[in-house]
Amino acid sequence: MKIGWIGLGNMGIPMAGNLLKAGYELSVYNRTKEKSKALLEQGASFAESPSQLLQDCDVVISMLADDQAVKEVYLGAGGLLAHPVADKKILIDMSTVSPSTSRQLYEACNNAGISFLDAPVSGSVQPAKEGKLVIMVGGDQESYEKVKPIFDVLGKLSLYLGQPGSGSSAKLAINLLLGITVQGIAESVLFANQLGIKKEDILTIINESAVGTAISRLKSSSILQGEYPAAFALKHMAKDLRLANDAVHLTPAADAVYRTYQTALREGLGELDVMAIMKHLEKSE
Numbered sequence: 001m002k003i004g005w006i007g008l009g010n011m012g013i014p015m016a017g018n019l020l021k022a023g024y025e026l027s028v029y030n031r032t033k034e035k036s037k038a039l040l041e042q043g044a045s046f047a048e049s050p051s052q053l054l055q056d057c058d059v060v061i062s063m064l065a066d067d068q069a070v071k072e073v074y075l076g077a078g079g080l081l082a083h084p085v086a087d088k089k090i091l092i093d094m095s096t097v098s099p100s101t102s103r104q105l106y107e108a109c110n111n112a113g114i115s116f117l118d119a120p121v122s123g124s125v126q127p128a129k130e131g132k133l134v135i136m137v138g139g140d141q142e143s144y145e146k147v148k149p150i151f152d153v154l155g156k157l158s159l160y161l162g163q164p165g166s167g168s169s170a171k172l173a174i175n176l177l178l179g180i181t182v183q184g185i186a187e188s189v190l191f192a193n194q195l196g197i198k199k200e201d202i203l204t205i206i207n208e209s210a211v212g213t214a215i216s217r218l219k220s221s222s223i224l225q226g227e228y229p230a231a232f233a234l235k236h237m238a239k240d241l242r243l244a245n246d247a248v249h250l251t252p253a254a255d256a257v258y259r260t261y262q263t264a265l266r267e268g269l270g271e272l273d274v275m276a277i278m279k280h281l282e283k284s285e
Helices: 012-021 033-041 050-056 067-075 099-111 125-130 141-154 166-194 199-208 214-225 234-247 252-266 274-283
Strands: 002-006 025-029 059-062 090-093 115-118 133-139 155-162
Touching: 002 012, 002 050, 012 025, 012 033, 012 125, 012 141, 025 033, 025 050, 050 059, 059 067, 059 141, 067 090, 067 099, 090 099, 090 141, 099 115, 099 166, 115 141, 115 166, 133 141, 133 166, 141 155, 155 166, 166 199, 166 214, 166 234, 166 252, 166 274, 199 214, 214 274, 234 252, 234 274, 252 274
Parallel strands: 002 025, 002 059, 059 090, 090 115, 133 155
Antiparallel strands: 115 133
């Protein structure tokens, strides 16, 4: 089975690399060819367009920044669906996009005789490197079963959730919880600090108590140092919360977090890590 990969961001490169290490034949496409250099050195080939990638591969995986980028790769000139294909292919989009976009792509692929799965992931760069992502899948179950060995390389768990758009819906739900959790950690630390409790002490209490989480332990050093290099950029969280807000009427806590992240984005914090919401909240004290 030959796999195509589109989108070589911070997570895409190690994920594609894991497929090479697992013995899959891999071809990649990226608008900036230079980003594919490390994968080409490991044995991947390079396609000049998404359309060519689909012609050459059995399965094509995309992992892109947003809905617009995904639609362009699928539906644009030279895109994945620009030319008919004779053999049955499977397209997998692992981007975080709206459920409506995933359903639109499913219909477009179905009309072209191509299978489509929406399969976004939960996890950041380190789990991507380690192959320990959680993969949420919507679409045809038969197609899911065919590509499950690929998911087994990329993640510690893949879960088939049902109809097209289900994977994207689950991803928005998990990132909604992430946004609420990160802001809750930040607010708790600032609240304690205002009452004279040192940041390191309240973080120790949080991490050793029942409310401690993997994310609170992971972000503690950033909070203490006041430095927020992006593992998961705040701009992506703001985008995901916007998609969640577009999908349903948000409940009170979710709505407040959505508004906070949009404000932080407008303040220019988008390129920093999601935990940089702390910087915005500190300004608001």
